[in-house]
Amino acid sequence: MALDLIAIRRDLHQYPEVAHNEYRTAEVIGNILQTLGLNPRRVAKTGVVCEIPGNGNEPMLALRADIDALPIQEQSGLEYASKNPGVMHACGHDVHATILLGVAEQLAQRQAGLRRGVRLIFQPAEEGTTGARELIAAGVLDNVSSIVGLHNYPLLPVGKAAFRAGPLMAASSRFQITITGKGGHAASPHLSADPIVAGAAVVSGLQQLVSRVAHPLEPLVVTVGAFQAGSAFNIIPETAEMLGTVRCFSMELRKSVGQWMTETANDIAAGYRCKAQVEYTEMMPSVNNDPALTQQARQAAASVLGEENLSEAEQVLAAEDFSLYQQIVPGCFFWLGSGGTYHWHHPAYAIDEKVLPTGVRTLSAIALKLLS
């Protein structure tokens, strides 16, 4: 292999850039693609797209890697730890970008044998949640009929991978609830309407949506992540405000939760002589894998890793904007074992670098199966 995967990944790791700021990263990726004799182009400011044409006129296969980092201070202690204070590749998107560069090299060498063309998508701002949307708007799925992507999975050792047909990652929404009462002296609750007590009851009430309203066999998470009210020990404030998120696999359930949440917050607040205002915004759809494509990808991965090293992927309630591509074309997203001690987004997150060649061989085999 001509590309030095470890050097490429360590370089990206040392200079991580958060969503929408991946200028250096995009430059590095574009330069490497050029050394492979390819013609990369920039899209949506910090995205990089590049095609390897096939021999026919059939629509292309797309392969997608995300490239952005997180606003986290790295505490891995690695010699090639981040040199950008407060920014870290704590989700391994440096690994994803490097693997896709290795795959570009493999496919460029086998170009003569490709029946279909392939489009390589280096996507910015996955963590910013708008990257896929911007790239789709820029036309990255034009003349594409299927898409494959992966995420490294530290809890699986290198050499293992996990696939799952159907829902893999959650649909998400965010909500903001404002409880309005009547402010007053802390010693005169009878002359006030306390939005803190009402808000506390609303937080508890929202958890009952999971245990008492939703179907018990449907995974559902309702998390209030922020609750703000009041300014002093002896004042009943006028308002309380909370922010949170809902995660589930069913898009119908997600819609229903918005309605239940509004009713519950209103009814509970009324019981405390307060009013509730609920804003419920649907964000990402669920990552939902096409069964036929997933079976083909899994078969190709088995030819590299061995069937005994493949498993049914664990579902997670995190969200991923790979789902937006899957709204348009059939897609497969899978877990690639990266042998770490800490999971995604931890300040000491680190992976086993052997995942780089393993990832290149696995994703190349999947691509070649789908392209030939």
Ligand code: NI
């Ligand atoms: Ni990630």
